[in-house]
Amino acid sequence: MELIALLKQELNEESRTTRKMLSRVPPEKFDWQPHPKSMTLGRLASHVAELPGCVAMAVDTHELDFADNPYEPKDVKNTGELLDYFEESLKNAKDGLEKIDVKDFNEPWTLRNGEQILNSYTKYSVIRMAYSQVVHHRAQLGVYLRLLNIPIPGSYGPSADEVAF
Known part of the structure; x- marks a missing residue:
């Protein structure tokens, strides 16, 4: 199977699990956090929802400069908005994979903050990193x-909440 087809297949497989997980996030707990240094539940869920969009960013750009593009997390108000945000991000990822050619995978891509280069990658590495970050x-x-005692859906098989011991 061609590499782009494999990436599309993996994106589809991981999106099913991600969608199930995001659907369980209760809006009344969006402000909850397990530790003061941890993200809130709503912020973490929103971050999971936005990450597939990094695939399109890798395809469409050659860098991300935080000095020119300060990070602004999306403020979702409920689980429906969270899932809609995920679906939009997922569509952008799929559209990106439709546009890229394998020969473009080795093009350089840079993460920077103004003049400070934080890291350099290939476009393929950024795509794979987006997948890894979702997981x-x-x-x-x-x-x-x-x-929070909310049942967990299985990822690569049933979870402890889905099987009887």
Whole structure:
């Protein structure tokens, strides 16, 4: 299977799990956080929802400069808005994968803050990093939900909440 087709397949597979996880985030707990240094539940869930959009950013740009583009997290008010935000981000990722050619995967992509280069990657590395970040922060979201006694959906098989022991 071609690499872009594999990336599309993985995006679709991971999006099913992410959608299930985001659907369980209760808006009345958006302000909850497990520790003062941790993101709130709403902020973390919104971050999970926005991350697929980084695929399109990697395809459409050659850098992200925080000095010119200060990060502004999206303020979602409820679970429906959260899921809509995820679907929009996911559509942008899919559109990006439709546009890119494998030969563009090795093009450089830079993360910077003004003159300070934070890191340099290839476009392919940024796409893969976006996928990894979704999985990483989705797992973090699962811990938050567990601490709130909200049943966790399975990711790569059933969760402890979905099987009887």
